[in-house]
Amino acid sequence: MHDNDREEELVASGRGKWSKAGVPHKGWHCVDIEDLGEPQVECGMCESQTIRYVHHMEHPSYPEILEVGCVCAGHMEGDIAAARTRDDSMKSRTGKRKRWLSRKWRISAKGYPWIRADGFRVTVYPRGAGWATTISSEERALLQHSRKNYQTEDQAKLAAFDQITRVLAREA
Template sequence: MRHYHRKDWLKFRQEVIELDGGACVRCGRGPLQGAVLQVHHKEYLPGKLPWDYPYELCETLCKGCHADEHGIVQPFTGWECIGYDDLGEPSGECELCGTSIRHVFFVQHAKWPSLEVGETCCDHLTDTTLASNHMDSIRRFEARQQRFIRSTRWKVDSDGAFRIHQKGADLIVEPVDEKFRLCVNNVRGKKTLSSVNDAKLLAFELLENGELDAFLRKLKMHAKRADEIA
């Protein structure tokens, strides 16, 4: 396998793919359709290095058709999604189609090693909409998040503080020594953040996960006790 990292092979491989029109000669798919292209030797000649073959003894196949040619075909049914991970950026690669992915779905099969795949391939393998439903939920969450951050209801004070009233709470993002701090009903948070948007994101997180409601209940309870003592 070490030969397939040599410059000679990479050059020869590219020439074969170009001669075949940049697509799999079996299914017709190319990179634009998400296919990973490989070069298949139609027959093996003793003593020949992989790049010393005549072009007519080689052909361009996608990863799937190449596996089929060698009788190594992974099952396309019976898969189960067992997990998910967000890489934060498209630094991963779908092990089914080869495309770059940020959102990774882990799928397993009783007769095949587990795979890390993207949203579309996960749905295809599991014959469900589990991955696309999950991604729709994430996209809706991110859309709500952006609407909150960009909302025109945020007002800026003369001292540079950003204010918004949400769910019965006054949320204030105030500047502190070139950083920013979130305050809730004039109670200052301990954490300082590097940007206004980071502080707004923290406010959104508190709203979404229910911590703001719990905090407001706690404030009311303390106020009630103070009144009783007074």
């Protein structure tokens, strides 16, 4: 049985929070999505499915953000197609992430690695005892600096890739 089919059954049978009073079933909004690299956390809604691609769902009348799988996310927001699109996008970016470090990075006038990808310019530079990143959209509508430092240049590059993935998921 496919994981999505199993998750559909869990939703239909009212597993986990689907049957708990005080937990809204509709009106949720996805605020982030992430790839954990392998199935490793339990869906926060059906509390039964082990998930890899985590949809972070928020509701105005629920106190916490739930980390859920694709099918639960789709039912929670009332748009299964949107949840599947986010999931599929994250899956396709997984392969791209594997190739990210081996891409040809240019060196800026200041000597820092940078690259253009997905409509963004990414610059990685030393900051403090580690590395930081700046991501800017080509039309300059977005400019984000990493809040934290990373131990290595490669960790900073991967963090920048993950940030672009989150921005693209929000736009989708």
